Amino acid sequence: MTSRQNEYLKRQLGIFAPIAAGLCVPMAMNAQDKAPEKTNEKPLNIVYIMTDDHTMQMMSAYDTRHIETPNLDRVAADGVRFTNSFVANSLSGPSRACMITGKHSHKNGFTDNENSVFDNTQPTFPKYLQKAGYETAVIGKWHLESLPTGFDHWEIVPGQGDYYQPRFIQMTGDTIIRKGYLTNVVTDLSIDWMENQRNKEKPFCILIHHKAIHRNWMPDTMYMDLYEDKVFDLPDNFYDDYEGREAAKTAEMQIASPHDMDIIYDLKMWNPDVNTRLKGAHRAIYGRMDSAQRAKYDAVYNPLIEDFYSKNLEGKELAEWKYQRYMRDYAKVVKSLDDNVGRVLDYLEEAGLLDNTLVVYTSDQGFYMGEHGWFDKRFMYEESFSTPLVMRLPEGFDRRGDITEFVQNIDYAPTFLEIAGVEKPADMQGESLLPLLKGEHPEDWRTDLYYHFYEYPAEHAVKRHYGVRDDRYKLIHFYNDIDTWELYDLQEDPREMNNIYGKPGTEEITKRMMKKLKENQEKYDDPIREKYPIEL
Numbered sequence: 445m446t447s448r449q450n451e452y453l454k455r456q457l458g459i460f461a462p463i464a465a466g467l468c469v470p471m472a473m474n475a476q477d478k479a480p481e482k483t484n485e486k487p488l489n490i491v492y493i494m495t496d497d498h499t500m501q502m503m504s505a506y507d508t509r510h511i512e513t514p515n516l517d518r519v520a521a522d523g524v525r526f527t528n529s530f531v532a533n534s535l536s537g538p539s540r541a542c543m544i545t546g547k548h549s550h551k552n553g554f555t556d557n558e559n560s561v562f563d564n565t566q567p568t569f570p571k572y573l574q575k576a577g578y579e580t581a582v583i584g585k586w587h588l589e590s591l592p593t594g595f596d597h598w599e600i601v602p603g604q605g606d607y608y609q610p611r612f613i614q615m616t617g618d619t620i621i622r623k624g625y626l627t628n629v630v631t632d633l634s635i636d637w638m639e640n641q642r643n644k645e646k647p648f649c650i651l652i653h654h655k656a657i658h659r660n661w662m663p664d665t666m667y668m669d670l671y672e673d674k675v676f677d678l679p680d681n682f683y684d685d686y687e688g689r690e691a692a693k694t695a696e697m698q699i700a701s702p703h704d705m706d707i708i709y710d711l712k713m714w715n716p717d718v719n720t721r722l723k724g725a726h727r728a729i730y731g732r733m734d735s736a737q738r739a740k741y742d743a744v745y746n747p748l749i750e751d752f753y754s755k756n757l758e759g760k761e762l763a764e765w766k767y768q769r770y771m772r773d774y775a776k777v778v779k780s781l782d783d784n785v786g787r788v789l790d791y792l793e794e795a796g797l798l799d800n801t802l803v804v805y806t807s808d809q810g811f812y813m814g815e816h817g818w819f820d821k822r823f824m825y826e827e828s829f830s831t832p833l834v835m836r837l838p839e840g841f842d843r844r845g846d847i848t849e850f851v852q853n854i855d856y857a858p859t860f861l862e863i864a865g866v867e868k869p870a871d872m873q874g875e876s877l878l879p880l881l882k883g884e885h886p887e888d889w890r891t892d893l894y895y896h897f898y899e900y901p902a903e904h905a906v907k908r909h910y911g912v913r914d915d916r917y918k919l920i921h922f923y924n925d926i927d928t929w930e931l932y933d934l935q936e937d938p939r940e941m942n943n944i945y946g947k948p949g950t951e952e953i954t955k956r957m958m959k960k961l962k963e964n965q966e967k968y969d970d971p972i973r974e975k976y977p978i979e980l
């Protein structure tokens with residue numbers, strides 16, 4: 445647990461003792477407190493599975509180049525795949541806050557992982573669901589610093605969580621250690637709650653939040669040697685020089701950089717005689733393994749370590765070796781996740797719940813798998829702005845295949861409310877996806893998306909920025925200690941290599957996109973527009 449979280453936990457358990465006892469907490473619910481109008485005879489359950497840093501490139505429902513994810517694809521096959529799915533702020537805590545409130549970061553107050561603490565007295569969709577008679581639970585990564593409210597049951601990991609022998613914070617305030625590999629443990633706890641703990645008279649909503657596939661990509665023992673023979677294709681812009689993109693030049697998320705991607709921590713090439721920035725963090729993680737896990741780990745990684753140091757790789761050879769190592773470990777962690785999503789689907793089927801349950805699979809944001817030479821996220825560029833989103837639909841929903849409308853993680857809360865028959869609160873900024881799930885194509889559906897990233901100065905050094913994207917163009921303003929604009933034609937330049945902002949011939953497009961940016965900042969009421977007013 446971080447010291448900030450620890451402090452908050454203590455404070456909160458003192459002030460809000462009723463939370464731990466599972467009693468009601470006073471909160472700022474507004475006019476929408478009225479009794480829900482039920483739209484379904486038999487209310488639908490919601491199983492929301494969210495991973496961390498899982499990107500479309502590594503999910504075969506979206507991209508078949510790298511790995512197979514049969515269970516994730518099963519979710520999509522019995523339902524829908526969103527092909528234009530995006531986040532509002534590509535970072536864990538902010539993304540989770542957007543998701544749970546249905547509001548952009550400037551409205552829910554959780555702008556970045558470093559300094560924000562989620563005001564847990566504000567309205568969230570689980571609170572509205574509880575009022576509508578749902579039983580709610582969250583298990584796994586939480587990352588909002590304050591404790592969960594609006595849940596009948598919760599068990600969360602402190603901060604980023606541990607892959608092995610994970611620590612969990614329980615509703616009593618105790619932190620306990622559970623044996624095993626986190627992805628399996630989160631699934632065990634979730635299934636146990638659905639089967640043995642919840643009130644089966646009520647509809648339920650469970651948020652199953654995995655740490656996988658977050659850095660530093662530690663695999664489960666059974667998959668430690670998986671993909672070791674696989675050679676992943678190098679993205680064609682792996683050697684990007686960031687020409688014309690000032691913010692990209694100073695970002696610290698390059699696979700090739702010894703500072704950004706740590707050979708010991710990230711790539712597990714332990715060597716007592718080599719000192720790296722994050723060497724200690726690797727030791728702490730290794731130290732959490734039990735003897736059986738460590739034996740398996742050593743058996744797989746020790747020969748790789750020996751081989752690596754004997755080769756003395758340099759330059760491009762080293763960069764490409766790092767890329768392969770990164771892809772393999774990431775892919776192994778996805779494999780366990782995929783298995784565990786399969787376990788949840790199997791459980792729902794065996795328990796007879798599948799017909800009456802909406803199953804959602806998504807991630808807190810996308811990730812770079814070597815595109816632009818990077819790992820990590822944060823940028824409004826496509827790989828990290830987008831996020832996988834597939835849904836298995838319950839009986840009565842015949843829609844199958846792709847939904848191509850623009851959707852964003854602020855839409856999940858209003859969707860779940862509509863499913864529960866609760867009217868969308870006036871201050872919720874997202875749109876319910878229910879019409880899309882029913883096969884409708886609302887004419888007034890949004891035609892552009894708004895984005896705002898705040899976490900700077902911080903790890904990975906990605907400058908603050910906001911922007912707007914429509915079906916063809918993207919306009920971004922990097923601000924704070926920089927003042928640069930970027931404009932992309934996604935049709936001509938889908939990899940966003942060519943910043944055309946300020947180039948002759950782009951005047952009309954720029955004007956149009958500036959207008960859209962201004963409109964979105966007004967629509968969502970982002971105060972940044974007072975600091976950087978857009979003159980048309």
Ligand code: SGN
Nearest residue numbers: 496497535536537557659660820903
């Ligand atoms: C940690 C990671 C970063 C990562 C952030 C945010 N560093 O700080 O690489 O960008 O989390 O990730 S590490 O050395 O601790 O692994 S997020 O998904 O939680 O937002």
Ligand code: CA
Nearest residue numbers: 496497536808
């Ligand atoms: Ca994340």
